[in-house]
Amino acid sequence: MHAALRTATFTDSVIRRMTRVCLQHDAINLSQGFPDFDPPQELTARLAQVALTGPHQYAITWGAQNLREAIAAKIEHFSGQAVDPNSELVVTCGSTEAMMASVLATVNAGEKVAIFSPFYENYGADTILCDAQPIYVPLRPPAFDFDPAALEQAFAQGAKALILCNPSNPCGKVFSREEMETIAAIVKKYDAFVITDEVYEHILYKPHEHVYMATLPGMKERTLVCNSFSKTYSITGWRLGYVQGPANIIDAVRKVHDFLTVGAAAPLQEALIAGLQLPDSYYEELQETYTHKRELFCSGLDSLGLSYYKPQGAYYVLVDIGKFGYESDLKFCEDLASKVGVGAVPGSSFFRENVNNYIRFHFAKKEDTLKAALERLKNINLLQK
Numbered sequence: 269m270h271a272a273l274r275t276a277t278f279t280d281s282v283i284r285r286m287t288r289v290c291l292q293h294d295a296i297n298l299s300q301g302f303p304d305f306d307p308p309q310e311l312t313a314r315l316a317q318v319a320l321t322g323p324h325q326y327a328i329t330w331g332a333q334n335l336r337e338a339i340a341a342k343i344e345h346f347s348g349q350a351v352d353p354n355s356e357l358v359v360t361c362g363s364t365e366a367m368m369a370s371v372l373a374t375v376n377a378g379e380k381v382a383i384f385s386p387f388y389e390n391y392g393a394d395t396i397l398c399d400a401q402p403i404y405v406p407l408r409p410p411a412f413d414f415d416p417a418a419l420e421q422a423f424a425q426g427a428k429a430l431i432l433c434n435p436s437n438p439c440g441k442v443f444s445r446e447e448m449e450t451i452a453a454i455v456k457k458y459d460a461f462v463i464t465d466e467v468y469e470h471i472l473y474k475p476h477e478h479v480y481m482a483t484l485p486g487m488k489e490r491t492l493v494c495n496s497f498s499k500t501y502s503i504t505g506w507r508l509g510y511v512q513g514p515a516n517i518i519d520a521v522r523k524v525h526d527f528l529t530v531g532a533a534a535p536l537q538e539a540l541i542a543g544l545q546l547p548d549s550y551y552e553e554l555q556e557t558y559t560h561k562r563e564l565f566c567s568g569l570d571s572l573g574l575s576y577y578k579p580q581g582a583y584y585v586l587v588d589i590g591k592f593g594y595e596s597d598l599k600f601c602e603d604l605a606s607k608v609g610v611g612a613v614p615g616s617s618f619f620r621e622n623v624n625n626y627i628r629f630h631f632a633k634k635e636d637t638l639k640a641a642l643e644r645l646k647n648i649n650l651l652q653k
């Protein structure tokens with residue numbers, strides 16, 4: 269008896285594996301990106317109420333009506349684009365399910381999907397599980413820009429969709445309006461889809477701004493937006509996200525979602541509405557908080573003499589470890605956890621190219637946690653080969 273072949277070509281998630289390595293060595297976990305601080309009190313208070321009042325039974329499979337209406341209102345508020353909560357939205361179990369359901373709903377077995385590299389590791393597994401073939405388009409260090417001709421080449425080879433993570437995990441790039449327009453023009457020329465991952469939409473550093481792909485001319489009908497509430501409201505464990513897209517494709521996403529999960533947790537859907545009703549000042553403070561964390565962590569890296577790409581958005585930093593002389597970035601991360609006491613993710617789990625000189629830290633942690641990690645990182649030179 270053997271497991272099915274479709275799982276043979278990818279490993280478990282290295283990001284989540286590094287969390288287990290951190291636990292084993294009591295290392296400060298700057299690998300898997302999740303906060304060690306609480307969600308807004310409005311959300312936790314509402315959750316406590318909902319525990320007593322319900323709902324405790326299934327919500328409508330594609331998301332409770334009042335939650336979809338609140339999501340549509342938030343999308344319109346921030347992007348200026350009206351979305352029909354009854355036909356253009358599906359509530360999912362996090363953006364992980366949103367992405368998988370979107371690829372399953374748009375890409376046939378044997379078809380191709382373009383993915384920028386470096387990429388969030390789920391996308392590779394998503395395409396493989398859909399029996400599709402990824403075509404990787406490099407984002408070129410140090411600026412992580414792309415060659416439009418290389419992107420076009422992916423579509424000329426038949427890519428049916430592009431997965432676009434913006435702001436980008438792991439490199440922190442925010443695609444400019446001009447870059448987004450270049451992508452849109454190519455996608456329209458080849459009559460393809462864009463499947464976006466916009467979970468860091470509200471975690472941006474000035475002067476960078478989030479451009480919503482679905483709002484560019486002619487893109488709403490060919491864009492599936494995958495998003496989640498995990499990062500915006502610090503509720504990664506609630507596993508709540510959504511797909512927004514044109515009604516004919518959302519109809520297919522609903523079917524996939526229905527049979528994959530039936531639905532996201534009903535009490536959490538109800539409690540989440542309190543988050544969606546938070547005023548604009550919440551999002552402004554979120555940006556200020558993360559800007560402060562970025563400055564704290566990056567200036568710590570500067571004092572340690574480490575070079576890195578300063579993120580424009582999201583809460584990750586790719587640090588260059590070339591000077592330490594390791595052949596394996598995975599081994600470097602294992603040593604960093606066991607000997608220095610800080611967890612990071614090996615960069616090779618994000619790059620298609622043969623790259624071994626990056627590690628990824630995240631800084632979605634309390635100030636004290638970040639200071640403690642920087643203190644430990646003073647010993648990073650122990651790893652010099």
Ligand code: GLN
Pocket residue numbers: 283284299300301302388437
């Ligand atoms: N998005 C986070 C990261 O990249 C968490 C990933 C996960 O484990 N779901 O670290």
